[in-house]
Amino acid sequence: MDDKLREKVVKCSENFYNVSGEYCTPVNYKEKKILNDKNVCTFCENCMDDKCGSLNILLYGCHEAYRWSGSYIYHCPLGLILVAASITDETGELLGGLVSGPIRMGEEEDMVYEDQKMCMNEKISGLKVRSPQMVQSLSELLKDAASFLSGTSNSRMEKYFYEQEKCLNTLYMEGIRIQADGEYYTYPIGIERRLRDAVTSKDKDSSQALLNQILAYIYISNNYELEAVLPRIAELVIVISRxxxxxxxxxxxxxxxxxxxxxxxxxxxxxxxxxxxITSLLLRYISATFDFAEIKHADVVYKTIEYIKMNYYKRMTLEEIAESAYLSKTYLSSIFKKETGQSISGYINKIRVDKSKTMLLQDNSSIIDIANACGFEDQSYYTKVFKNIVGMTPKKFRENRGKEKKTKE
Structure with missing residues (x-):
């Protein structure tokens, strides 16, 4: 990032802060640093969550915004919202970004990590509560600003489609030359080793160049016949993934x-x-190696919680929940358990029971109607789950609370 662009990015972050009242941090992704400390978020500076690391979570936001066409809304390990927008150069490479937050969207009880919440309770309470619509508007505004600063589209795939087209043209010309010269084809095992080293070293540019060379050999040796190429590509995918x-x-x-x-x-x-x-897949593999695991896990957990809270009243399968997080069932279940200490099914039941407790006290609906409204398919299972969590049946819960109200009168 040159000095002129750096100055513009810093000025943009200051203007965003002055207009919205939300901290906006300018980030240099390539050099892994914050561009200025004029409006550094004091909340993040004093955060006691050892999973976060303020710079690391900012870099993660820029990285994910770049992957998702320019903007990304995510959660920090405390459950607060951050909004990121990526800034690229004229070739589409990620240079840095703007990250706004932390923003409080929703109430404190939506947070999972009670021990950290207690330590930061006063500071969390001091944050303004923003609506989802407000957060979305901030995200779009930040993306527009970053896009203007970039001077090019934020879609990383546009660059790679262009590069791949150039690569394919090169491959066709190389194929004509090899066939004309009658050169003997051998698989470039040396280039494959270098590709493995580049992936291990998280070197995207070298990985892309080496991948293109191997693709050239695979395409040419199989006369560009898709049926013959696919098994070779599948083998290459396994090598890169390892x-x-x-x-x-x-x-x-x-x-x-x-x-x-x-x-x-x-x-x-x-x-x-x-x-x-295959180019996109290579980038996903390399992205998976970045040291954002703990931040990413917290982000996934909070988004899963949001999905459950929005859909608690209807039938949910683990497959549907995993798809909403773009993860496998096994992987999502594992990190959810690790981060929250409870299973996804257990959390769903807890949310449904909490919703039903409110309904038991606020209206005269029958218990079976309340059970159905909260996502339980039959009353007997609802009663069993309710008693296991609360320690009494729904009927007893309603009766006990009713007596307490009469006594107070």
């Missing part, structure tokens, strides 16, 4: 990416489609 695991990526996340690729293999109709997909 390198990502060696570099520190979560093995369950990598397995999920592999399964997703294998399930889509038969859908590719052209070499161009396959090339774009």
């Amino acid at each position: 390198s990502a695991v060696d570099a520190g990526a979560d093995i369950n996340e990598i397995f999920h990416l592999n399964e997703n690729f294998m399930s889509h293999m038969e859908e590719f109709k052209t070499i161009e489609e396959l090339s774009s997909w």
Whole structure:
């Protein structure tokens, strides 16, 4: 990021703060640093959550915004909201970003980590409560500002589609040359080793260049015939994924990416489609190796909690919940249990019981109607779950609270 752009980014962050009242931190992603400390968030400076690391969580936001077409709304380990927008150079490379927050959206009881919440309770209470619509508007405003600063589209795939097109043209020309010269083809095992090293080292540029070279060999040796190319690509995917695991990526996340690729293999109709997909997959592997695991896990957990709270009244399957988080069932279940200390099904039951407790005290609906309204499919199971969590049946709960009110009168 040159001095002129750096000055513009810093000025933009100051203007955003002055207009919205929300902290906006300018970040240099390549150099892994904050660009200025004029409006540094004092909340984050004093945060006691050892999972966070204020710089790390800012870098994570820029990284995810770059992956998701320019903007990203996510949670910090305390459950507060952050909004990020990525800034790129003229080639589409990620340079940095603007990160606003932390923002309080919802009430304190929505937070999972009670021990940290108690330590930060006074500071959390001092944050303004923003509506989801307000947060979305802040996100769009920040994205527009970052897009203007970038001077190019924030969509990372546009760059790679362009590069892949150039690569394919090169491959076709190389194929003509090899066929004309009658050169003997051997698989470039040396280039594959270098590709594995580049992935392990998290070197995106070298990984992309080496991948293109291997694709050239695979395409040319199989005469660009898709049916012959696909098995070779599948083997290459396994090689790259193992390198990502060696570099520190979560093995369950990598397995999920592999399964997703294998399930889509038969859908590719052209070499161009396959090339774009494998390029995107390579970047996902490398992204998975970045040291954002704890922040990412907290973010996923809070988004899962939001999904459950929005859908508690209807039937939910673990498959649907996992799909909403773009993770496998096994991986999501594992990190949810690790972060919250309870299973997803247990948390769903807790939310449903909490909602039903409010209804038991506020209206005269029958217990079976309340059970159905809170997502329980039958009254007997509702009663069993309620008693296990509360220590008494729904009927007894309603009666006891009624007597307390009469006594006070």
